[in-house]
Amino acid sequence: MKKSINQTIENPIPEKPIQYRLKQASCITVESALRNKVNLNISWYDVHGDEQSQKYSISAGSVIEL
Numbered sequence: 001m002k003k004s005i006n007q008t009i010e011n012p013i014p015e016k017p018i019q020y021r022l023k024q025a026s027c028i029t030v031e032s033a034l035r036n037k038v039n040l041n042i043s044w045y046d047v048h049g050d051e052q053s054q055k056y057s058i059s060a061g062s063v064i065e066l
Helices: 018-024
Strands: 027-034 037-045 051-059
Touching (some): 018 051
Antiparallel strands (some): 037 051
16 A cells, blocks of 8 residues: 655745845835844745745845845
């Protein structure tokens, strides 16, 4: 008797540089700003219209362009 196993492999969101995600962003949320680090959550809509998000940590002194 054979058992079949259904496995679901989720495709993770490919890691992209923050500048790339900022250009796509529909929403940028500052999740925390502690000591010398700021944590951001950047959301955007993919080609299928589904909302995606990715978290980034930025060190003190970093410069990003919006």
